[in-house]
Each structure stands twice: as structure tokens, then as C-alpha cells.
Amino acid sequence: MKNLILLFLAVLTLSCTTKAQEKTETKKEYKVTKTDAQWKEVLTSEQYYILRKAGTERPFSSPLNKNYKEGVYHCAGCNTPLYKSEHKFDSGTGWPSFDRAVEGSIDKDVDYKIGYARSELLCGTCGGHLGHVFSDGPRNTTGKRHCINGDALIFVPKK
Numbered sequence: 001m002k003n004l005i006l007l008f009l010a011v012l013t014l015s016c017t018t019k020a021q022e023k024t025e026t027k028k029e030y031k032v033t034k035t036d037a038q039w040k041e042v043l044t045s046e047q048y049y050i051l052r053k054a055g056t057e058r059p060f061s062s063p064l065n066k067n068y069k070e071g072v073y074h075c076a077g078c079n080t081p082l083y084k085s086e087h088k089f090d091s092g093t094g095w096p097s098f099d100r101a102v103e104g105s106i107d108k109d110v111d112y113k114i115g116y117a118r119s120e121l122l123c124g125t126c127g128g129h130l131g132h133v134f135s136d137g138p139r140n141t142t143g144k145r146h147c148i149n150g151d152a153l154i155f156v157p158k159k
């Protein structure tokens with residue numbers, strides 16, 4: 001009987017340990033990682049504020065808002081191609097808007113900064129904050145509106 005109790009206690013302890021270990025979530029590791037100081041060295045203060053501090057630029061402030069040249073929009077932090085010019089549209093919001101991203105290039109997260117849940121968009125390579133996705137995009141394509149800060153992007157024109 002004593003042995004049984006000991007066994008029971010051992011199993012109980014084991015299962016508790018397993019549970020505790022499950023709780024420590026591992027944060028996604030990005031291919032491109034830098035310290036805060038390193039990011040500050042390579043980014044302008046505007047880019048740093050958007051990408052690393054999840055900031056938002058003033059609407060209509062980005063020259064990319066009304067840019068409709070052919071080309072690809074890269075992440076300003078790690079140069080990964082994120083958006084193509086053919087998926088850009090004028091949403092009238094004052095921020096560069098796209099109906100979809102380059103497949104597999106971005107990550108989604110949820111933030112509650114303005115009191116309700118919004119789907120945050122992050123660069124899938126460096127984890128930089130790009131903007132948010134809403135469901136009021138063009139109905140004839142994806143119905144999605146990727147509302148992106150121009151300062152998070154670098155436009156590479158088609159040659």
C-alpha cells in the first residue's frame with residue numbers, strides 16, 4: 001500500500017512538471033534578429049518607430065500612399081519582398097493599402113491597443129510591425145485591406 005501511494009505521488013509530481021513546462025511558450029524565432037541598438041543603427045527614426053515600436057505614421061504622410069508604379073514593396077527592416085504593386089489599391093485611408101501580401105511573407109498577431117482586437121501584420125522574416133488587416137477591402141478580389149505604414153516599406157521599381 002505504501003508503495004502504491006509513493007507511486008501515485010510520483011505520477012502526480014510528474015504530471016505537474018509537464019504542465020508547468022507547457023506553459024513556458026517559446027516566442028517565434030525570426031530569421032533576422034537584431035538588438036534594439038542594432039536596429040536603431042540601420043533604421044531611420046521613422047522606420048524604427050513603426051517597425052520596432054509598432055507605431056503608426058500620420059495618414060497621407062507617406063509618398064508611397066499614392067505610388068502606383070510597377071514594382072515590389074520590401075520590408076524596410078530586412079529587405080524581404082512583402083507586397084506587389086498589382087495588389088495595391090487606393091483605399092482613401094491615407095495609408096498604402098493592398099488586398100494581399102506575397103504568399104508566406106508575413107505573420108499575423110492580435111493587438112488590443114485601441115480597445116478592441118485588431119489583426120496586426122508583421123514581417124515574417126524580422127518580425128517588424130507593418131500595419132493591420134481589415135475585412136473591408138475590394139470585394140471583387142480578396143475583400144481584405146492590408147493597411148500598411150509606408151515607413152515600414154521600401155519600394156523597388158520594376159526594371
Ligand SMILES: [Zn+2]
Nearest residue numbers: 075078123126
Ligand atoms: Zn522584415
